[in-house]
Amino acid sequence: MAGLWLGILVASTLLTGRITMSVFDDQVRVFFLQHMAPIESIDNQCGGPETQNGIRGTVSATRNRGKSIRCRWNVGVKNGNNIEFRFDPTSVLGSATQIGSDCTREWIAIYDGSKADQRIVKKGVCQKDLVEPVAKFCQGSVPSIFLFEGHHAIVEVCSFRRNAVATTGLSQLFAKITWLVSETLFLSRTCGQEFGGVGNGPAAAMTAGAVTSPGFGERNYPDNVLDCDFTFNAPAGLVVRFHTDSFTLEAGDRNGRCAFDALTLLERVSTGDYREVAWFCGKNGPQHLTTTKGTVKLRFKSDPTYNDKGFNITWQFTPPAPNTLKCGRPPIAPLLSTNGQMSSIVGGSEARPFSWPWQVAILTRGSDRVFCGGTLIAPNWVLSAAHCYYPVLSTSHQQYEVRLGEHDLSVKEGPELITGMLKIIVHERFSPDTVDSDLALIKLDQTVSNLNNDDTKRFACIPHDNGFVHPGTICYITGWGETLPTEGFSGLKFAFLNQTTFSATLTTMVDLEEPHRERSFHPANPRDRLRQAAVPIIDDAMCRNLFPGAITDNMFCAGYREGGIDACQGDSGGPLVCTKPDGSFDLMGVTSWGFGCAQPKLPGVYVRVAKYRKWIEETIAANP
Incomplete structure (x- = not known):
């Protein structure tokens, strides 16, 4: 009509x-x-x-x-x-x-x-x-x-x-x-923003604000976005602090790497030259992240296939974290990824040199291979796993050496400190049958000194008794251990275990031809350079379901359901750290045991360090 x-x-x-x-x-x-x-x-x-x-x-x-x-x-x-x-x-x-x-x-x-x-x-x-x-x-x-x-x-x-x-x-x-x-309009309206620095525009005068992905709040972000940059130029003496209000990008690949859609943090190293510092994808955006540089970029990209809601991230210029002896603050910022993208351990990547300054390597004297790791928690104390030193405790401390300030074990880099042990104190409730309370304190025969002027050595923070990490939180493991996936029981990492009781439980869960195979004392495929990986904390109920009858209240699981990224032989006793709201790191776990390495539905098991804060403090105080 x-x-x-x-x-x-x-x-x-x-x-x-x-x-x-x-x-x-x-x-x-x-x-x-x-x-x-x-x-x-x-x-x-x-x-x-x-x-x-x-x-x-x-x-x-x-x-x-x-x-x-x-x-x-x-x-x-x-x-x-x-x-x-x-x-x-x-x-x-x-x-x-x-x-x-x-x-x-x-x-x-x-x-x-x-x-x-x-x-x-x-x-x-x-x-x-x-x-x-x-x-x-x-x-x-x-x-x-x-x-x-x-x-x-x-x-x-x-x-x-x-x-x-x-x-x-x-x-x-x-x-x-x-x-x-029009995608062109979305991109031109969003990308290319620059905050702070010289100029008279409103963005130059801003000291806080928010950035969003193209189209955020109206639609999903577009496909095929390349180098959608946000540049931040903090005034002299200030850095940038980011916090995620909303973050949903395409998830990473099966190994957790941000291979598709991603937000990357870059820091300026010289005029016009930036380097990548951290990658974010999936649902894990930057949480209370404080940069170490005053000029940084956030760079967003998307591929031609799947897209999602995008992100809304607030930012502000803020004074840097004080350069003191506070625990958990590496002077050299690690290259972080919240989705596993870093080069293992199994399935991880090489760490930025000296960016995990509490990491300790423990070797047999005369050997060039790490058999266990540890964490520096005081000037002359290291926290490690009890099973690394059991049962030859009376003499074992004399045959080991401890290395701090290490990255590449095959070369002399300068800041290394090689020391011996005065004593090894295993937790009194440690059980070789259940691997419960798998902690040992090592007193060094040298005190780590001059920490104010040494960026390669720092303490990790011990969490409080009520320390809790929400399931799904991305934390970080480090070590020089095995880099290839393995099957069979890994009493992580040492061949001492009386597995009669413990392995009987695990054998009912996984049908393997060699259900009792132990992790060797020395890893078969070690790395000379320190490696790292990002792993999510697993819900306690799921952890118990994956290892029925084997998980105590003093343990927790971390890793990926599909496998591919995990600690392995040689990583025992090493740290699992998680970021706090102020940007520092807490030592939430000590690498303990697992069934194989990086196997599907068999994540790594860690000691819940917060449960032992009182024991750690009392033991150190009783052994001046």
Whole structure:
């Protein structure tokens, strides 16, 4: 019916990628009710709803013999956005092979719906020269993409060549147009922001604010985003602190690496030169992260496939953490990833040299291979795993050496301190059958001195008695141990275990040909350079289900359900640390045992250090 106004809009849904969202919102609904061009009676030659809004849609026109084409659609997006039109090259009008069509008889016209006057309201579809269009295309001149600068477009497809189809009953795709919210606008509105530094603009004067992914709060972030940078230039003497309010990107790969969509933190090392410091993906954004440099970038990228809600991250310029002997603060910032992307241990990566300054290597004298690790917690005390030294405690301390300030064990790097042990104190409740209370304190025969001027040696923090880490929290393990996945029981890491009771439980859980195979004293595939990996804390109930009857209240699990990243032989006694809100690290776990290394559904098991804070303090005080 000519001149009929569409008075009722029927909400529909639009499926794009992996998200489903309503194509109507109140803003566009009200606009269309007030400004929508009238819709003529259009037969089935015109494809797609006459009124479309949201983030994406398609319109089309089919030519049948003996019929003209008169199609009109209203397309709208949120005010402030633009519309991108993409023309199908397989259609008659979109084809570039037949140039010279009569533009007075066939065309595509795009009008600015927000400026259309009453002539469109009063007249029907495809009235020549009625209103000046924003763009008009004929066969041979139709582009592949046209960017409409506005939020309401009126699209008309017209043809008055009734005999163009030669065969009776045959139809042709005359035109097909896909429209979507312009990615160019999203990116230009979001990316490239710079805060602080020189200049008179409002961003230069900002000392705090927020950054978001393109389209955040309106839609999922776009595909194929490359180097969407946010640059922060803190005033002299200040650094940048980030905190995540919302963070949902595509998850990492099966090994936890941020290989698809990712947010990367980069710090400036010289003019124009930045290096990557940390990677974030999945649901793990930067939490209370304080940089060590005053000039940094956040860089967002996305790949061509899956996209998600994106991120909203607050930031502020703040004084740096004081360079004191406070525990858990490495002067050389580690290269962190919240999703496993660092190079093992098994499935991890090489650590930034000296960025885990509490890490200790324990070797047999005369050997060049680490058999266990440890953590510096006081000037002359190291916390390690009891099973590393059991049962030859009376003489074992004389055959070992402790190395601090190490990164590459194969070369002399300068800051190394090699010392012996005065005594090894194993927790009195340690059980070789259950591996419960798997802790040992080692008193060094040298005191680590001059820590104020030595960035390669620092203490780790011992958490309080009520220290708790939420399941899913990403923490970090380090060591020089085995780097290839293994099967069979790994009493982690030492061949002492009386496994009669302990392995009987595990054998009922996993059917392996060698259920009692122990981890060797020296790893078969060690690394000379310290390695690290990011692992999530596993819910206690799930941990107990994975190892029925073997988990006590003094243990917890960390790792990936699919395996691939884990501690292994040679890593026993080493640290599992988690970041605190102030950016420092707590020693939440000591690497204890596992069933194989990096095997699916068999994560690493760690001593819950918070349970032993009182024992640690009392033992050190009793052995001055």
